Amino acid sequence: xxxxxxxxxxxxxxxxxxxxxxxxxxxxxxxxxxxxxxxxxxxxxxxxxxxxxxxxxxxxxxxxxxxxxxxxxxxxxxxxxxxxxxxxxxxxxxxxxxxxxxxxxxxxxxxxxxxxxxxxxxxxxxxxxxxxxxxxxxxxxxxxxxxxxxxxxxxxxxxxxxxxxxxxxxxxxxxxxxxxxxxxxxxxxxxxxxxxxxxxxxxxxxxxxxxxxxxxxxxxxxxxxxxxxxxxxxxxxxxxxxxxxxxxxxxxxxxxxxxxxxxxxxxxxxxxxxxxxxxxxxxxxxxxxxxxxxxxxxxxxxxxxxxxxxxxxxxxxxxxxxxxxxxxxxxx
Numbered sequence: 089x090x091x092x093x094x095x096x097x098x099x100x101x102x103x104x105x106x107x108x109x110x111x112x113x114x115x116x117x118x119x120x121x122x123x124x125x126x127x128x129x130x131x132x133x134x135x136x137x138x139x140x141x142x143x144x145x146x147x148x149x150x151x152x153x154x155x156x157x158x159x160x161x162x163x164x165x166x167x168x169x170x171x172x173x174x175x176x177x178x179x180x181x182x183x184x185x186x187x188x189x190x191x192x193x194x195x196x197x198x199x200x201x202x203x204x205x206x207x208x209x210x211x212x213x214x215x216x217x218x219x220x221x222x223x224x225x226x227x228x229x230x231x232x233x234x235x236x237x238x239x240x241x242x243x244x245x246x247x248x249x250x251x252x253x254x255x256x257x258x259x260x261x262x263x264x265x266x267x268x269x270x271x272x273x274x275x276x277x278x279x280x281x282x283x284x285x286x287x288x289x290x291x292x293x294x295x296x297x298x299x300x301x302x303x304x305x306x307x308x309x310x311x312x313x314x315x316x317x318x319x320x321x322x323x324x325x326x327x328x329x330x331x332x333x334x335x336x337x338x339x340x341x342x343x344x345x346x347x348x349x350x351x352x353x354x355x356x357x358x359x360x361x362x363x364x365x366x367x368x369x370x371x372x373x374x375x376x377x378x379x380x381x382x383x384x385x386x387x388x389x390x391x392x393x394x395x396x397x398x399x400x401x402x403x404x405x406x407x408x409x410x411x412x413x414x415x416x417x418x419x420x
Contacts, residue, residue, distance in 0.1 A: 108172050108251065111244045115168040118240035119161050121233050126154045126161070136230040143225070149376050160194075163187055164241055171248040177256065188249055189357070189401065193365025195242035196358055201324050202235040205317045213316030260411050261353050265338065266345035269414065273340050277406055281340035284399040288333045291367075291392035294385060295326040305385025325366070329393060331359030336400040339407055356404045364397025 128135050130151055137143050143150050167187055170176035176184075205213070297304060299322035303311050335355030338344050344352065367390040374382045382390065 104172055108248065111248050112168045112172045115241055115244040115248065116165050118237045118244065119164055121237045122161050123158060125230065125234070126158045130154050130158070136227045138224050138227055141225055146376070153376060164191060164245060167191065168245060168248060171245075171252040176252070185405075189361045190365050191242075191245065192358060193361030193363075193397075194369060195238055195246075196362045197321065197324055197328070197366050198235055198238045199242045201317070201320050202239060204320050204324075208316045208320060257408070257412075259415065260408050261348075261350040263349055264345065265342050265347050265349055265352065268342055268349065270342075272410055272414065273342070273403075273407060277403055278340045280399050280403050281336040284336055284396045284403075285333050287392055287399075288329055288396050291389040291396070292326055292329050294389040295322045295329070298322040299326065305383050305389075307383055310383065310386075325363075325393070328359050328362035328366070329396065331355045332363045332397055332400045333359070335359055336403050340403060353404065353407075356400055360397040360400040360404065362397075364394045364401065367391075367393035367397070 125136065129137070134144070167184075170179055170184060294305065298306070299319050301319070306314075332355070335352045335357075338347070338352035339356060371382070371387070371390045371394070374387075
């Protein structure tokens with residue numbers, strides 16, 4: 089995929105537009121509340137942590153976890169600089185693409201889920217403070233501050249990435265699906281798409297069942313802790329999984345022929361990132377002393393999501409690399 093970043097294919101802008109400078113500043117400023125809270129907690133502050141919270145029982149674990157998340161949010165600032173500085177055009181594709189893909193996967197569920205949760209709660213949904221879930225984990229205002237910051241980060245950084253990708257690699261998703269060369273996606277890539285589609289029904293069914301209120305595969309504590317937010321995130325998990333599989337099949341089999349190529353690529357990018365990275369994040373969180381252990385069915389669903397997401401993502405990488413190589417071989 090590094091071929092997509094050959095210097096001869098990149099047109100260096102003469103200057104950074106005012107809108108991109110504003111987006112960069114907004115991205116950086118949106119990281120400040122979250123980073124401030126994390127640094128405060130690492131230093132021993134109890135800001136936003138109520139008495140009885142499980143966070144107070146595992147200070148060492150939480151210090152490590154807070155340190156990791158500081159690095160992750162700091163990477164957002166680095167990405168904002170890469171996407172807006174001249175030297176960012178020389179960054180290898182994988183070195184930019186992987187963090188951007190992970191950022192998409194972690195921010196997209198929050199950007200879609202938090203506004204939906206606010207709406208449902210306003211209509212009488214169940215919140216974490218009203219559910220029978222014991223002591224509150226964090227004060228309610230913390231979630232508002234953090235998630236609003238994440239949404240702003242996602243919107244600003246996502247816009248910067250789209251503009252950057254359009255300038256640098258826009259030709260790779262030009263045209264419509266029917267115009268793609270027949271040999272661009274081979275039998276191996278079609279097999280990958282089919283494998284992902286075959287593995288998707290299990291995690292998809294589990295999330296749909298939980299979204300509809302079923303308790304299969306959940307222990308008593310997990311059943312008691314369900315809120316409106318739980319059901320919303322289950323719906324979104326199913327939606328992102330369907331997006332990933334749909335994008336992969338459309339691209340691998342050149343279906344939806346009148347569609348612009350960027351549509352299946354967008355479904356593939358967002359769907360695979362949210363499916364794999366969000367499931368991976370939840371699996372990683374379950375290993376801490378603070379979170380409940382996932383049930384066997386939950387662990388199986390998370391594993392299935394990660395496999396499907398990675399398979400579909402690999403299909404997208406192959407497509408972009410092959411199309412870049414074919415364009416390089418085309419005589420001027």
